[in-house]
Amino acid sequence: MHGLPGVDKVGVEARAAALSTRSIKTTSKAAAIDLAIRMVDLTTLEGADTTGKVRALAAKALRPDPADPSCPPVAAVCVYPAMVPAVAEVLRGSGVHLASVATAFPSGQAPLEVKLADTRDAVAAGADEIDMVISRGAFLSGDYRHVYDEIVAVKEACGPAHLKVILETGELGTYDNVRRASWLAMWAGADFIKTSTGKVPVAATLPVTLVMLEAVRDFRAQTGRQVGVKPAGGIRTTKDAIKYLVTVAETAGDDWLSPDWFRFGASSLLNDLLMQRTKLTTGHYAGPDYFTLD
Amino acid sequence: MSFLDYAPAPESRSVVTIESSYGLFIDGEFGPGKATFKTINPADEQTLAEVALAGSEDVDRAVAAARRAFPAWSGLPGAERAKYLFRIARIIQERSRELAVLESLDNGKPIKESRDVDLPLVAAHFFYYAGWADKLEYAGFGPAPRPLGVAGQVIPWNFPLLMLAWKIAPALATGNTVVLKPAETTPLSALFFADVCRQAELPAGVVNIVTGAGDTGRYLVEHPDVNKVAFTGSTDVGRQIARAVAGTGKRLTLELGGKAANIVFDDAAIDQAVEGIVNGIFFNQGHVCCAGSRLLVQESIAEELLDSLKRRMATLRVGDPLDKNTDVGAINSAAQLARITELTEAGDAEGAERWSPPCELPGQGFWFAPTIFTGVTQAHRIAREEIFGPVLSVLTFRTPAEAIEKANNTPYGLSAGIWSEKGSRILAVADKLRAGVVWANTFNKFDPTSPFGGFKESGYGREGGRHGLEAYLV
Known part of the structure; x- marks a missing residue:
């Protein structure tokens, strides 16, 4: 873990800033917006979530823009395990994935048996993607073995479901730690590595995502296995989403520019994408009331 | 793409x-x-x-x-x-x-x-x-x-x-x-x-x-x-x-002029070093007197670093200078293009290995694809003469002492770069480089408050x- 090359903070932030200056216009912008919509994990993770709320969200996932049938569906709906059955009903057969956070999300501070039971329940209820959190406490105290073993166990509990491992990069403190946690998760069997829960003050940032993209790129070069990346939290605008797509393309490459390998964990992002999409097709902005709030 | x-x-x-x-x-x-x-x-x-x-x-x-x-x-x-x-x-x-x-x-x-x-x-x-x-x-x-x-x-x-x-x-x-x-x-x-x-x-x-x-x-x-x-x-x-x-x-x-050494040690932050190498030599088409035109890379990481560098170079966008997404623009004049061409041909003739990413150059105007030469030795012209173009000569070294010796073994002394995550190494090496500007973990950074000039x-x-x-x- 400590044999991985270091990450220079100034350098990685400068690179992210440089990638942010790419000017994506006209046809490229239209392609980017549709791709970003297809990459959204439409998310609600509130204590106040109800079956009514998540059903509405699932309906939106299927048809994000009721006024425009050419608008593609999103990649997945992401909810708490208790909400999985309600969402499963709506999504069944649609091709839109059903992701559930598990393993004592968001803190991860629970015994392993509880985490595994949480995971199995969600899968049994119909989730085909599990977003787990790592034990940041164990990671920060240097007990990498503990973190690794937990991921291996959760991966096993997932069965056929895809496992996304949330590193909670806002709590890891350094880019070196982000790189180490990324490799640890990939070695342990993660199908995706994800930045954040969205429940701590610092969520996804472009430099953090850049470091994770370098990790999946180098991991595939070394092992032949491709792992996906999911930034989550704080990405709210089309402009931001395009910066991430540029970073994906110019860091990991074309192979990652698909919902199978890159996702946005977001909620309000979708409406901004829809608004920009409408602007590009019609030439003018529609007001926010022309897009559904769910 | x-x-x-x-x-x-x-x-x-x-x-x-x-x-x-x-x-x-x-x-x-x-x-x-x-x-x-x-x-x-x-x-x-x-x-x-x-x-x-x-x-x-x-x-x-x-x-x-x-x-x-x-x-x-x-x-x-x-x-x-x-x-x-x-x-x-x-x-x-x-x-x-x-x-x-x-x-x-x-x-x-x-x-x-x-x-x-x-x-x-x-x-x-x-x-x-x-x-x-x-x-x-x-x-x-x-x-x-x-x-x-x-x-x-x-x-x-x-x-x-x-x-x-x-x-x-x-x-x-x-x-x-x-x-x-x-x-x-x-x-x-x-x-x-x-x-x-x-x-x-x-x-x-x-x-x-x-x-x-x-x-x-x-x-x-x-x-x-x-x-x-x-x-x-x-x-x-x-x-x-x-x-x-x-x-x-x-x-x-x-x-x-200059023929700056950009020295990458095996403990460098590789991804950022690659950015620094790219910025060092392809910034302004390499028309920079303090360009990092000689890459000195520690032999133990040379292969890994060059793979990363080539992959990164393949993303450089060469073309219309007025396009906001262009990374590498036009060579300033026919005369300069001729000089670059002449020196790179000398590199071929002297046995260095040339590599450029696949890239389409416009038909009109003066253009030169981003290029690296590997297998370069101190005796090659492309290691000694200023090319003043988007051409990087790659040399390897085994120890810090050898890196310093090679870096200083040039008639020029305008700038140098050091890439290492180890602070003590940066200070020790910087002290021994005979160059007016020594950049550590960055390159081609300018500021009006900082003096600039050569040895x-x-x-x-x-x-x-x-x-x-x-x-x-x-």
């Missing part, structure tokens, strides 16, 4: 007005020279404008105008001179979009560089030296430092406006007057600057711009009424100037910072 076949995103050329012809700027007025020459856009070889060629009588008039302006200008309180410099800096900021487009058209550099690097630094230089104008007594050059008189300044084509700022800002702040000759392939931003001086109501004769080629430069440098010569350019021309100035009592600063054949004197004042004061 799917959606990353980024649709064209061109900056509008119409933001700047280019006249069909330009005169010499002498004594606050534009006037004809003895002949004219054309300046072209290196990206499409189309003529941009016709520019006056200054003969010896024109240079005489310019120096005389600067001499006439000198007593009043140097007699102004520093705070008053500062007002003009602050005004110039603000006008440059306000008109930076025009200037950026003009610079990219005349020079061939990508708009993202002229917009995000050149122009902000140009304004910063004027702001910085404006701040010194009323504090010269406290700069450490004696209690009452005095200006020298008329400064004759000759600048290169790689950073036309930035080099102008490096020369003119300290000269004016210290109370000197100026006759400046821009490079013959890139005169337009200097002529635009003349208009900025008029807009700032700078007194006539304080800044004079004479355009032309080598002869015009020689008239200026050899003019008996010039007190100070400042030159940035090739080592060959620098030598001629040093010879011409020797024994005349003129003060001289020279900023010449050995890279020239003498310092520009920038407090040190930059010294060249213009007695």
Whole structure:
């Protein structure tokens, strides 16, 4: 873990800033917006979530823009395990994935048996993607073995479901730690590595995502296995989403520019994408009331 | 690259007005020279404008105008001179979009560089030296430092406006007057600057711009009424100037060529080092005197680093300088392209291995694909001579001592780079590198507060910072 090359903070932030200056216009912008919509994990993770709320969200996932049938569906709906059955009903057969956070999300501070039971329940209820959190406490105290073993166990509990491992990069403190946690998760069997829960003050940032993209790129070069990346939290605008797509393309490459390998964990992002999409097709902005709030 | 076949995103050329012809700027007025020459856009070889060629009588008039302006200008309180410099800096900021487009058209550099690097630094230089104008007594050059008189300044084509700022800002702040000759392939931003001086109501004769080629430069440098010569350019021309100035009592600063070593140790942050290598050699098409043109990489990581570097180079976008997504623009002139071609052919002939990413070059204009040579040894010409293009020579080393030895084994000594996550190593190595600027975990970073200049054949004197004042004061 400590044999991985270091990450220079100034350098990685400068690179992210440089990638942010790419000017994506006209046809490229239209392609980017549709791709970003297809990459959204439409998310609600509130204590106040109800079956009514998540059903509405699932309906939106299927048809994000009721006024425009050419608008593609999103990649997945992401909810708490208790909400999985309600969402499963709506999504069944649609091709839109059903992701559930598990393993004592968001803190991860629970015994392993509880985490595994949480995971199995969600899968049994119909989730085909599990977003787990790592034990940041164990990671920060240097007990990498503990973190690794937990991921291996959760991966096993997932069965056929895809496992996304949330590193909670806002709590890891350094880019070196982000790189180490990324490799640890990939070695342990993660199908995706994800930045954040969205429940701590610092969520996804472009430099953090850049470091994770370098990790999946180098991991595939070394092992032949491709792992996906999911930034989550704080990405709210089309402009931001395009910066991430540029970073994906110019860091990991074309192979990652698909919902199978890159996702946005977001909620309000979708409406901004829809608004920009409408602007590009019609030439003018529609007001926010022309897009559904769910 | 799917959606990353980024649709064209061109900056509008119409933001700047280019006249069909330009005169010499002498004594606050534009006037004809003895002949004219054309300046072209290196990206499409189309003529941009016709520019006056200054003969010896024109240079005489310019120096005389600067001499006439000198007593009043140097007699102004520093705070008053500062007002003009602050005004110039603000006008440059306000008109930076025009200037950026003009610079990219005349020079061939990508708009993202002229917009995000050149122009902000140009304004910063004027702001910085404006701040010194009323504090010269406290700069450490004696209690009452005095200006020298008329400064004759000759600048290169790689950073036309930035080099102008490096020369003119300290000269004016210290109370000197100026006759400046821009490079013959890139005169337009200097002529635009003349208009900025008029807009700032700078007194006539304080800044004079004479355009032309080598002869015009020689008239200026050899003019008996010039007190100070400042030159940035090739080592060959620098030598001629040093010879011409020797024994005349003129003060001289020279900023010449370089063949900088960019040293990557095995404990470097590899991804950021790759960015630094790319920035070091492909920034401004490698037309940078302090470019990191020799990559010294520790043998134990050479393969991994070169794989990363090649993958990164494959994402460089070469093409229209005015497209906001262009990373590498046009080579400035046919002559420079010929020089790059000649040296790279020597690299092939001497047995180094050439690699370029697949990239389509435009049919018109002067272009050279980003290139690296591996298997280069110290004996190869491409390891010793300045190529001044987007061409990197890669050498390996085994120990820090060997890296230092190889880095210093060059007639030049302008800059160097060190890449390591180990602070003690950076300090130890930096101490032993004979180069004017040593960058650690970064490259090609400039700031007006930081002195810049070379060892050995890279020239003498310092520009920038407090040190930059010294060249213009007695």
